[in-house]
Amino acid sequence: MGTRVQHALEQLKTTGVRITPQRHAILDYLLESMTHPTADEIYRALEPRFPSMSVATVYNNLKMFTESGMVHELTYGDSSSRFDANVSDHYHVICEECGKIEDFMYPSLVDVERVAEETTGFQVKDLRMELYGVCGTCKKH
Numbered sequence: 001m002g003t004r005v006q007h008a009l010e011q012l013k014t015t016g017v018r019i020t021p022q023r024h025a026i027l028d029y030l031l032e033s034m035t036h037p038t039a040d041e042i043y044r045a046l047e048p049r050f051p052s053m054s055v056a057t058v059y060n061n062l063k064m065f066t067e068s069g070m071v072h073e074l075t076y077g078d079s080s081s082r083f084d085a086n087v088s089d090h091y092h093v094i095c096e097e098c099g100k101i102e103d104f105m106y107p108s109l110v111d112v113e114r115v116a117e118e119t120t121g122f123q124v125k126d127l128r129m130e131l132y133g134v135c136g137t138c139k140k141h
Contacts, residue, residue, distance in 0.1 A: 004031050004085075010068055015068060022046070022053050022063075026061045030071060030085040036092075036101040038080040074101070091129040097138035 065071040
């Protein structure tokens with residue numbers, strides 16, 4: 001088990017959350033896959049190991065992980081939410097053909113947030129930058 005998973009489990013234990021085998025598996029899948037899966041994709045991946053686990057169990061755990069700040073929920077219009085266990089400052093590039101999402105790093109956009117606050121009077125709480133294009137695999141086809 002990776003140290004990120006171990007750290008996340010310790011973080012949950014300190015908040016009094018019971019670590020069930022399903023909860024552990026969902027978190028492990030999110031941290032190891034890094035593919036920004038949907039709840040259904042997580043369910044389908046884990047269902048062979050946990051035949052009694054329901055889709056609702058996956059959703060409930062994702063909600064709890066999101067509320068605890070361990071996972072970000074990425075919403076895109078009408079399509080299913082995707083979940084990202086990388087909660088560090090990073091951005092996404094999204095393929096318009098297949099929907100693949102990849103992380104990329106870029107210097108912090110704190111200046112953009114500051115200018116937005118100064119010119120609008122808003123208090124900026126979050127920022128999400130997404131770039132859209134065609135991934136290498138789709139480009140080849």
